[in-house]
Amino acid sequence: MKAILALLIVLAPLTALHAADFDITKFGATPNDVSDDTLAIRAALEACGKAGGGTVFVPKGVFIVSRQKSETPILSIPAKTTVRGTGTESTLKFDAKVNQSNFWRMLGSIEDCSDITIRELHLDGSNTHAAYIKGQTPEQSHGIFFYRRGGRIERVTVEDCLIENFTGDCVAFSQGCRNFTIRNVTVRNFIRQGIQMGGGKGDGGHLVTNCRDLEHTIKPGGSTIHVEHAEGGKGFRIEKNVCRANLLAGGGAEDLIVRDNDVIGRIEGNSIKNGLFENNRLTGIGKRALMQFGYADGLVIRGNTIRSTDEATGIYVWGTSRYNPAPSKRVLIENNTLDLPGLPISLNGVNGGTVRANKVTGSQAQEPVKVSRATEVDVMQ
């Protein structure tokens, strides 16, 4: 006991040191000028890492981040580190030349690390591309980027940030990433995805909540929230977000919960294992199915409100194609409200499902539910 007390006393001053601020302006960063601040911010991050963690502080002002050699991300965050600003007035901004080439990520890590927080920051990618052009737009240049194949990055929180104008994704994390929380993050003008997540076996445990995208002045090529390449990943919760550019959540993800989101566009996902899509409010645009799921194994679509003035199918669950013989299995569609001129619900290539108690208005289809190439599907409308 005495030994433990003595240890605590010795550790106490160290803990205080760990919580110290590493203000980037103390390391040579200067706001609101043309001078490059990359090396100064790096020096602050490295000092924080050497101290065993702490807080790297970004004061009010615009600080320039430029291309260096080939390092990615340009600003690598050490373990146990918080990178914190004062809100949208603390800006890290890409030098415009960054977007002349691909694979530049502003902030994140590709090393084993844990307990990282990014908060109250404005990240600006300085994008000037108007839309995604395959092979031309530098789509791998992201704002926040965590990726560690064969290793682990755990317990990362991004909150209260504005992240905009990236030619790739505003936020991207996938292989090796576990227990990430993305909360109250506003994104805008992403050429690819707003918030992109994926992962493999052992990865997951992520929560994306209270995030949104603002009106875009460019054309996003992807979705506001996007789950893909997640085969083996488990535990993705997407709750209470506002998505203006679709919500795509699939990619083989397991235990996926998509709940209480407001979506303009579509909700889509393939190869989901145990997915719950509940109480979302969808305003559909376009002629493609508004909620669409292929090759699902365990899918509940419940309590959603789906509206559209376009001639599109409301809920479409499918499987067994020439690319993949698997049907969708264990499908429950209940208590949804659909107000649209098109076909409300369609099941095609489904083995095992129940459709019941959905409320349909405005449809000009002959029947509210169309079932084809399906076995063991009960329709109790």
Ligand SMILES: [Ca+2]
């Ligand atoms: Ca500067």
